[in-house]
Amino acid sequence: MPETVLKAKRLKKKSAADGAIEKWPITVSVNGKSCSLAVEPRMLLVEMLREALDLTGTHVGCDTTYCGACTVLLNGAAVKSCTMFAVQADGAEITTVEGLEKDGALHPIQKAFGDSYGLQCGYCTPGFMLSSVQLLSENQEPSEKDIRKAIAGNTCRCTGYQNIFKAIQAAARGMKGA
Amino acid sequence: MYPRPFQYHRAGSLKEATKIMSQLGEGAKLLAGGQSLIPLMKLRFANPQHLVDLNFVPRTSYIKKKGEALHFGALTRHAEIEKSAAAAKIPIIHDCAAGIADVQVRNRGTIGGSLAEADPSGDWATVLLSLSTEVRCLGPAGERTVQLPDFIKDAYTTALSHDELVSEVIVKLPAKGSGGAYVAFKRAAPVYPTASAAVQLAMDGDVCKEAAILLGCVGLMPVRVREAEAALQGKEIDEKAMEAAMEAARAAADPQPDMRGSADYKRTLVGGLVKRAIDVARRRARGEKVEVSHIYA
Numbered sequence: 001m002p003e004t005v006l007k008a009k010r011l012k013k014k015s016a017a018d019g020a021i022e023k024w025p026i027t028v029s030v031n032g033k034s035c036s037l038a039v040e041p042r043m044l045l046v047e048m049l050r051e052a053l054d055l056t057g058t059h060v061g062c063d064t065t066y067c068g069a070c071t072v073l074l075n076g077a078a079v080k081s082c083t084m085f086a087v088q089a090d091g092a093e094i095t096t097v098e099g100l101e102k103d104g105a106l107h108p109i110q111k112a113f114g115d116s117y118g119l120q121c122g123y124c125t126p127g128f129m130l131s132s133v134q135l136l137s138e139n140q141e142p143s144e145k146d147i148r149k150a151i152a153g154n155t156c157r158c159t160g161y162q163n164i165f166k167a168i169q170a171a172a173r174g175m176k177g178a
Numbered sequence: 179m180y181p182r183p184f185q186y187h188r189a190g191s192l193k194e195a196t197k198i199m200s201q202l203g204e205g206a207k208l209l210a211g212g213q214s215l216i217p218l219m220k221l222r223f224a225n226p227q228h229l230v231d232l233n234f235v236p237r238t239s240y241i242k243k244k245g246e247a248l249h250f251g252a253l254t255r256h257a258e259i260e261k262s263a264a265a266a267k268i269p270i271i272h273d274c275a276a277g278i279a280d281v282q283v284r285n286r287g288t289i290g291g292s293l294a295e296a297d298p299s300g301d302w303a304t305v306l307l308s309l310s311t312e313v314r315c316l317g318p319a320g321e322r323t324v325q326l327p328d329f330i331k332d333a334y335t336t337a338l339s340h341d342e343l344v345s346e347v348i349v350k351l352p353a354k355g356s357g358g359a360y361v362a363f364k365r366a367a368p369v370y371p372t373a374s375a376a377v378q379l380a381m382d383g384d385v386c387k388e389a390a391i392l393l394g395c396v397g398l399m400p401v402r403v404r405e406a407e408a409a410l411q412g413k414e415i416d417e418k419a420m421e422a423a424m425e426a427a428r429a430a431a432d433p434q435p436d437m438r439g440s441a442d443y444k445r446t447l448v449g450g451l452v453k454r455a456i457d458v459a460r461r462r463a464r465g466e467k468v469e470v471s472h473i474y475a
Contacts, residue, residue, distance in 0.1 A: 021183045021184070021185060022185070022186075024186060040183070041183075041184055041185065041186030041229065042180055042181045042182070042183055042184060043180075044180070044220075047180075063179065063220065064217055064220070064221075065213060065216075065217045065283065065368065066368045066369075067368075068280070068282060068368075071282055074285075077257070077285040078281050078282045078285060079282050079285050079286055080282045080283070080286075082220075083212060083213060083216045083217060083283075083286070084212060084216065084286065085186075085212075085216070087186055087231075088209075088212075088231060088233055090234075131281060131282070134281065135281075149281070150281055152280045152281070152366075152367030152368075152474075153279065153280025153281050153282045153283065153367055153368055154280075
C-alpha cells in the first residue's frame with residue numbers, strides 16, 4: 001500500500017533527525033528572578049531546578065507522580081515538577097521552597113512547620129509547604145477537611161501527618177492575624 | 179527516569195496542532211495536561227518521537243453556559259472545573275472534578291486529555307456517559323461532533339484519528355427535577371479509583387422517570403447497566419428497587435483482579451457505590467445539598 005510506504009519513509013527521515021535533538025530556549029521566573037536557559041525537551045522541570053539552577057530544595061521522591069516531594073508553584077498553583085517538562089514552564093513563574101523566605105525572614109508556613117514539629121527527616125517538607133501555600137492563598141480559614149484535601153497529594157513517611165496538620169492550622173491563624 | 183529523547187513542537191493553535199500531527203505521523207503524540215502521558219514516558223511505556231504541546235494554545239480553557247448546555251474547552255483543568263460555579267450547575271461534574279487524584283494533578287490534568295486517553299480507570303468518561311455529552315473533534319479537514327458513547331471505542335481507544343484532537347466537550351444540562359452523583363473509591367488520593375459509580379436520575383416526585391447508571395474501573399470501558407436502570411425507572415426508589423439495582427450492577431461488572439483488589443472485592447464494592455450514588459442522586463433531585471466525591475483513606 002502506498003500509504004504504508006509513505007509512513008515508513010517519514011519515520012525513517014524522522015529517526016535520522018532524532019540524532020540531534022534541538023534544545024529549546026526558555027525564560028522562566030524562578031523565585032522572582034528571571035532565568036534564560038536552553039533545555040533538552042525531555043528535561044523535567046524538577047531536573048532543571050535541581051541540576052541547572054542548583055535549587056536542590058525541591059526533592060525527587062517517588063518520581064511517579066505520587067508522593068508530591070517535588071511540588072512547586074507554577075503561577076501560584078501547586079504542581080508535581082517531576083510530571084512536567086521544563087520547556088513547558090517557558091514564560092511561567094515558579095516558586096520553590098527557596099523562594100518562600102523573604103529578606104531573611106521565614107515564611108509563616110516555614111515558621112509553623114518548625115514550631116509545630118511538622119517535620120522529622122524533612123524530605124517531604126518542601127512539597128508539603130508549597131501545597132499549603134496554595135491552600136492558604138485561596139482560603140484564609142481552611143476547615144480540617146480543606147487542609148486534609150490540600151495535602152492529599154503529599155506523602156510523609158515519618159511524622160504521621162498530625163503535626164503537619166497542626167502546622168498548617170497554625171500558619172493559617174498566623175497569616176490571618178498578620 | 180528520563181523519557182527517551184523526543185522532538186518538541188509547540189502548537190500556536192489547535193488547527194496547527196492537527197496539521198503538525200498529520201505531517202509527523204504515528205510517531206507523534208499530543209501533550210495536554212501530561213499527568214498520564216509523562217509518567218508513561220518516564221517508565222518508557224510510551225516512547226513518542228515527537229510531542230506536540232497544546233498548553234500554549236490560547237483560549238482552550240473555559241467553561242461556558244450556552245443555551246441549555248455547558249461547553250468545556252479541551253484544556254480546561256480539573257481544578258478549574260472544581261472551582262467553577264457554572265460547572266456546579268451539574269453536581270455530578272463537580273463530584274468528579276473535585277476528587278480526581280490530588281490538588282497537584284488537578285491543577286494540570288485536562289478534561290479533553292482524560293477523554294482522549296480513554297483509560298478504563300479514568301473518571302470523566304464514566305461521569306459524562308451518565309449525561310448527554312458530545313465531543314467536538316478537530317482534524318486538518320475540519321471539525322465533527324461525536325456523541326460520547328460513539329467516541330469511547332475500547333480501552334485506550336477513541337473515535338479520534340491520529341491527526342484529530344478533542345477541541346471541546348459539550349454537556350447538556352439535565353432537566354429540572356434531576357439529580358446525579360458520582361462516588362469513586364480509591365486507596366489514596368493520587369491513585370486511580372478501585373471502582374466508581376455514576377448515577378443520574380430524572381425524578382417526578384418520588385417516582386423515577388429516567389435513570390442512567392454507569393460503572394467505572396470494572397471493565398475495559400465504563401459499563402452502562404441497563405438492568406439497574408430498569409430496576410428504578412417508573413418506580414418509587416425504595417429499598418427493594420435499590421437492592422435490585424445493586425444486584426444488576428454487581429452482575430454487569432467485569433472487573434480484573436489486580437493490586438487494587440480481587441474481582442470479587444471490586445464487584446461487591448461497586449454494588450455499594452451504586453447504592454450510595456443512587457441515594458445521593460435522588461436526594462439532590464429533591465433539592466437537598468449533599469456533598470460527595472471520591473472516598474479514600
